[in-house]
Amino acid sequence: MSANNEPNIVAFLCNWCSYAGADLAGTSRVHYPSNVQVIRVMCTGRVNPLYVMNALQQGADGVLVSGCHPGDCHYMEGNYYARRRLGMLKDLMEFVGVDPRRFHMSWVSASEGHKWKEVVEKTVEDAREAGSFEGFRRRQIDW
Amino acid sequence: MTDKPKVGVYICHCGINISSTVDVEAVEEFALKLPSVKVARTYSYMCSDPGQALIKEDIKEQGLNRIVVASCSPRMHEPTFRKAIQEAGLNPYFLEMANIREQCSWVHEETEEATAKAKKLITASVAKVRLLEALEAKEVDAEPAALVIGAGIAGIQAALDIADAGFKTYLVEKTPSVGGRMAQLDKTFPTLDCSACILTPKMVDCASHPNIELLSYSEVEEIGGYIGNFDVKVRKKARYVDFDKCTGCGECAAECRVANRIPNEFDQGMGKRSAIYLPFPQAVPAKYTIDPENCLYLSKGKCGKSPKCQDVCGAEAINFEQEDEIVEFKVGAIIVATGFDPFDASRKPEYGYDDYPNVITGMEMERLVSASGPTGGKVMISNGEEEIEPKEIAFIKCVGSRDESVGNEYCSRVCCMYTAKQAHLIRDKLPDANIRIYYMDVRAFGKGYEEFYDRVRRENVRYIRGNPSEIFKRGNKLVVKAENTLTSTPVEDEVDMVVLGVGLEPRAEMRKVMDLLRLSQSPDKFFLEAHPKLRPVDTATDGVFLAGCCQGPKDIPDTVAQAKGAASSALIPLARGKVTIDAQVAEVNEATCRGCGFCVEICPYTAIEMTTVNRFGHEVEVARVNEALCKGCGSCSAACLSDSIQPKSFRDRQILPQIAALGVLK
Numbered sequence A: 001m002s003a004n005n006e007p008n009i010v011a012f013l014c015n016w017c018s019y020a021g022a023d024l025a026g027t028s029r030v031h032y033p034s035n036v037q038v039i040r041v042m043c044t045g046r047v048n049p050l051y052v053m054n055a056l057q058q059g060a061d062g063v064l065v066s067g068c069h070p071g072d073c074h075y076m077e078g079n080y081y082a083r084r085r086l087g088m089l090k091d092l093m094e095f096v097g098v099d100p101r102r103f104h105m106s107w108v109s110a111s112e113g114h115k116w117k118e119v120v121e122k123t124v125e126d127a128r129e130a131g132s133f134e135g136f137r138r139r140q141i142d143w
Numbered sequence B: 001m002t003d004k005p006k007v008g009v010y011i012c013h014c015g016i017n018i019s020s021t022v023d024v025e026a027v028e029e030f031a032l033k034l035p036s037v038k039v040a041r042t043y044s045y046m047c048s049d050p051g052q053a054l055i056k057e058d059i060k061e062q063g064l065n066r067i068v069v070a071s072c073s074p075r076m077h078e079p080t081f082r083k084a085i086q087e088a089g090l091n092p093y094f095l096e097m098a099n100i101r102e103q104c105s106w107v108h109e110e111t112e113e114a115t116a117k118a119k120k121l122i123t124a125s126v127a128k129v130r131l132l133e134a135l136e137a138k139e140v141d142a143e144p145a146a147l148v149i150g151a152g153i154a155g156i157q158a159a160l161d162i163a164d165a166g167f168k169t170y171l172v173e174k175t176p177s178v179g180g181r182m183a184q185l186d187k188t189f190p191t192l193d194c195s196a197c198i199l200t201p202k203m204v205d206c207a208s209h210p211n212i213e214l215l216s217y218s219e220v221e222e223i224g225g226y227i228g229n230f231d232v233k234v235r236k237k238a239r240y241v242d243f244d245k246c247t248g249c250g251e252c253a254a255e256c257r258v259a260n261r262i263p264n265e266f267d268q269g270m271g272k273r274s275a276i277y278l279p280f281p282q283a284v285p286a287k288y289t290i291d292p293e294n295c296l297y298l299s300k301g302k303c304g305k306s307p308k309c310q311d312v313c314g315a316e317a318i319n320f321e322q323e324d325e326i327v328e329f330k331v332g333a334i335i336v337a338t339g340f341d342p343f344d345a346s347r348k349p350e351y352g353y354d355d356y357p358n359v360i361t362g363m364e365m366e367r368l369v370s371a372s373g374p375t376g377g378k379v380m381i382s383n384g385e386e387e388i389e390p391k392e393i394a395f396i397k398c399v400g401s402r403d404e405s406v407g408n409e410y411c412s413r414v415c416c417m418y419t420a421k422q423a424h425l426i427r428d429k430l431p432d433a434n435i436r437i438y439y440m441d442v443r444a445f446g447k448g449y450e451e452f453y454d455r456v457r458r459e460n461v462r463y464i465r466g467n468p469s470e471i472f473k474r475g476n477k478l479v480v481k482a483e484n485t486l487t488s489t490p491v492e493d494e495v496d497m498v499v500l501g502v503g504l505e506p507r508a509e510m511r512k513v514m515d516l517l518r519l520s521q522s523p524d525k526f527f528l529e530a531h532p533k534l535r536p537v538d539t540a541t542d543g544v545f546l547a548g549c550c551q552g553p554k555d556i557p558d559t560v561a562q563a564k565g566a567a568s569s570a571l572i573p574l575a576r577g578k579v580t581i582d583a584q585v586a587e588v589n590e591a592t593c594r595g596c597g598f599c600v601e602i603c604p605y606t607a608i609e610m611t612t613v614n615r616f617g618h619e620v621e622v623a624r625v626n627e628a629l630c631k632g633c634g635s636c637s638a639a640c641l642s643d644s645i646q647p648k649s650f651r652d653r654q655i656l657p658q659i660a661a662l663g664v665l666k
Helices: A019-025 A050-055 A076-093 A113-130 B024-032 B050-061 B072-086 B101-105 B112-128 B153-164 B180-184 B197-207 B250-253 B296-300 B307-312 B362-369 B415-431 B450-456 B510-517 B556-574 B598-602 B636-637 B652-664
Strands: A011-013 A036-041 A061-067 A103-107 B008-011 B039-043 B066-071 B095-098 B138-141 B147-150 B168-172 B214-215 B217-228 B230-235 B325-331 B331-334 B340-342 B360-362 B392-399 B435-438 B460-467 B471-473 B478-482 B491-493 B499-501 B503-504 B544-546 B577-583 B586-588 B608-615 B617-626 B646-647
Touching: A011 A019, A011 A113, A011 B652, A019 A036, A019 A061, A019 A113, A019 B072, A019 B095, A019 B101, A036 A113, A036 B112, A050 A061, A050 A076, A050 B101, A050 B652, A061 A076, A061 B066, A061 B197, A076 A103, A103 B197, A113 B024, A113 B586, B008 B050, B008 B112, B008 B331, B024 B039, B024 B112, B024 B392, B024 B598, B039 B050, B039 B250, B050 B066, B050 B072, B066 B072, B066 B112, B095 B101, B095 B112, B101 B112, B112 B652, B147 B325, B147 B544, B147 B556, B153 B168, B153 B180, B153 B214, B153 B331, B153 B556, B168 B217, B168 B230, B180 B197, B180 B362, B180 B460, B197 B214, B217 B325, B217 B510, B230 B331, B230 B503, B331 B460, B340 B460, B360 B362, B360 B608, B362 B499, B392 B478, B392 B491, B415 B435, B415 B450, B415 B460, B450 B460, B471 B617, B478 B499, B544 B556, B586 B617, B598 B636, B636 B646
Parallel strands: A011 A036, A011 A061, A061 A103, B008 B039, B008 B066, B066 B095, B147 B168, B147 B331, B168 B214, B331 B544, B360 B499, B392 B435, B392 B499, B435 B460
Antiparallel strands: B138 B577, B217 B230, B230 B325, B340 B503, B471 B478, B478 B491, B586 B646, B608 B617
16 A cells, blocks of 8 residues: 555456446546556456466555456457456455455446446445555565 | 667647646656666657657667557557557557556546556556567458348448449348338438338349348348458248249238238238238338248147148248258458337336327337328327327427436437428328427437428427426327426327327347347447447447447438448458458467367367477477467466466566556555
């Protein structure tokens, strides 16, 4: 968490639905907290569960993965894979003692600019409640 | 990858869209200090010619080999900047965009937070761009044919244009005849052309065109492949009538045991048809179809001693043994023109559409005034007791449009004008009728529309501003309860007939087409175009285009214009004969692949195959990617146990630094 006690959140968004939905929120001038930094991937199926852990290790207090609604994946099945993999990860996180409020998965379509705002607000709020993450920080690697 | 990365960061003001919230100078100063960054600049419009020239000059003069553009969404201008850096001699994939407009300046209010976030996003982009690899887009042949789904006016026009350009076109229509909604209309506003008169020649053209293969009474079952090479599977439903033998004489329909007992869809259920039927007299193809749900022989297995239609058919065309047929073909481009459904007036119960026979919809009115309609064009309606010629007629506009209570916030764009047109048609037929139109606003925006609206008002049609709250029965009259909002007076208006100006809604079964083609919906639930202004006929799926009301409500001129636009877009890959395949596909490191085959199972496109390679004298199995089939989703990569399969531009080694960079700046 930064000096002003704001959580730092890394979000992985699929190019076709959630990234476009976040763009729509912008086009519609919907305002939401600035804590979420987006990394664009083509599909949530690309999100290796280790990315989530990696983000937490390297300075994130919360992680969000957002993709197309189940059934709407641009690549047909990618979000199903993501749902299964990341659902399992969430259980594992809880098991190893990471507050599950640090990890969210959501479905935001290209037309849901307002939903994107709600998802961001919820993710930030939960991460804020969970507090700064000090669980297994890694020495900052030189990227 | 041998060159040391020299990164240029270009920060766009976007007029004041970005610079009013993000302190671009501070960001520029910050960017200059990032590793590998040699140049950082701001400019008012990066996407403009001088903006692009700035980047190109720096590439040439400063020897930059990686570019970060911090501006709008990559979904907007990534192609623009890729082209620009390519023109300066750089590989187009040595570009990364930081989205500091849609996902920063437009969504955050405070300069401090927006500037801080812009810095983070740029840091992550710089982290990634240093590790991007040079890629080369490949070209593959495009199948010189197109598929058009839906044969209303949009589909017909698009198919005719593509076929006229010399390409084979498959026109698939779900119902037994082409024509769609436009065929049901009587006259068209504002010119009062007879709808059938201007449509039927086109219907005939598309059936007889040497380049068009019309698949009526058919539905698309499966679509695979990608732009230039779609594999299509269509189910031709059994008509139970031999298409080649049927002469369209109609003897069968006259003899059918359930003749004139089945509600005719074409007449909105107001007219009746037989179980064997032609949807309407001008139907194309003029071939009869047996409706299996209502045919006694097909539904009950028995029709008197023998089916009468079969007995009377001189051409011996009736064949109850006929089965659905699957047709498969390849096309290079697809146009979706699946149209709309009229709003279901039952969802506004206060208007009594289900309760009173003399409350009808605009679509029903079209059939009622049509010479080919159930009453032969005479305006006659039942008031519950007897058939009357209505004297007092009320129209209500915006039924199911601009109405949050039914979930439709949008304007349907045609109801103002079709209501005015119907008022005019009634005035023609019933000169003494008292006609009033209840409205919220009048939107007469098209060419000649305002003039037509003025004309109708001069024809003694009263416009009353107010949205009725209720319709109820009093004696043998209907009472329209409203408030005239211009005079602030309550109204209880006794009428003989109410016409509901129902709006347009997305097709109930559009979900099926969405799933077939991976299309998305906009908030109004119509199909989503790739860009609302600049790519109005494209979709997120390359090679798939939209035409007509499936994309949003529109009138006939706009539908035809969009259909022609979709046809010309679809013709691009067909005319070029080649399509460019995205280079951002997965790649296997065969040295580390353990040959488990998880990726093969996961790939939704069957783009990965196992192959045998020689590893130090041993034959081992490894995965290999077919680049023409791979779409670069990366699902395989997240499943790979040895990180051996990686999507180019989205490799672990390109994403992990982004994650690290975002952590550094917490």
